[in-house]
Amino acid sequence: MPTTLFARRLREAIGLSPEDHGALKSLRVTERTIGNRELLCREGDVARHCTVVISGFLAKYKIIGDREQILALHVSGDFPDLQTLQLRTLDHNIISIGRSRIGQISISELQGLLDARPSLAHVFWRETLIEAAIFREWVCNVAARDASGNIAHLICELAARLEAVGMVQDDSFQIPLTQQDIANASGISAVHVNRTLRDLRNRNLMSWENRTIRLLDFDGLKKVADFHPDYLHLGLRDRPHR
Amino acid sequence: MARYYFYLDGTRPYLDEDGIELADDGSAWQQAKRFVRDIEGDFQPGEQWRLEVLRDGRPIFLLIVDSRKLE
Numbered sequence: 001m002p003t004t005l006f007a008r009r010l011r012e013a014i015g016l017s018p019e020d021h022g023a024l025k026s027l028r029v030t031e032r033t034i035g036n037r038e039l040l041c042r043e044g045d046v047a048r049h050c051t052v053v054i055s056g057f058l059a060k061y062k063i064i065g066d067r068e069q070i071l072a073l074h075v076s077g078d079f080p081d082l083q084t085l086q087l088r089t090l091d092h093n094i095i096s097i098g099r100s101r102i103g104q105i106s107i108s109e110l111q112g113l114l115d116a117r118p119s120l121a122h123v124f125w126r127e128t129l130i131e132a133a134i135f136r137e138w139v140c141n142v143a144a145r146d147a148s149g150n151i152a153h154l155i156c157e158l159a160a161r162l163e164a165v166g167m168v169q170d171d172s173f174q175i176p177l178t179q180q181d182i183a184n185a186s187g188i189s190a191v192h193v194n195r196t197l198r199d200l201r202n203r204n205l206m207s208w209e210n211r212t213i214r215l216l217d218f219d220g221l222k223k224v225a226d227f228h229p230d231y232l233h234l235g236l237r238d239r240p241h242r
Numbered sequence: 243m244a245r246y247y248f249y250l251d252g253t254r255p256y257l258d259e260d261g262i263e264l265a266d267d268g269s270a271w272q273q274a275k276r277f278v279r280d281i282e283g284d285f286q287p288g289e290q291w292r293l294e295v296l297r298d299g300r301p302i303f304l305l306i307v308d309s310r311k312l313e
Contacts, residue, residue: 147280180262189279191273191277191280192280194258195250
């Protein structure tokens, strides 16, 4: 079911009533596969659908001068474009990094469901608030953290978000991002990303080979990043470290 | 498109073995300028830093940052 991972993440964090879960499952979702670097939507588009990521990675980005600024990354179980429920015209582009499987729901149908079920409306509102909390950490990354902390924080965040949807196995996970993508997300030059990743590898904190990231020393990496997952509101606090 | 290499010499040298595919020399210069911003974490008073950018083994740009501790 397209909304399964979203529901799972909610159940772990705040719980989800059987009625609300049933209502989510009743949404008509059109599934699609989008290719690597294929645009889902463009800045200035008027949205008619809301999207849920079933598998893969979506990125929000804007072109500023000659730079591509990645503003957010979205993983399985995320709704990357909930703002369109209120703000129909997009102020950014959304692209797939690697091949992704997405589900699309008509905005009018989703809005109708949220009007009928205030508890679900609160759930979706909470999602947008968490997205804002993530943006706040990203501002800290780009503007204040040094390169090691910046990249380590991004990796730790992806690890936590992927773990919440069951995508981390044996302290490792797959990501289709390139070093240039990391540069675009973190505001660091691609050369320095390369150098910093080597440094994190030499310190036995993490490795990144092909598309696999291994968290060799997750606690150590979290220290470098000064990473505290509370802002993600995944309900991790009570969960045992795996 | 060409492959550009960024060699950092100075107090903490770094030899980029992989290189980066970039569209042209202008893009390489953009990368070099951005790399200057990124030394912030490392750089101490009195250190020096030289960034050489090479295309196909030929140096095309040199960026030098010099500092002195005056007292």
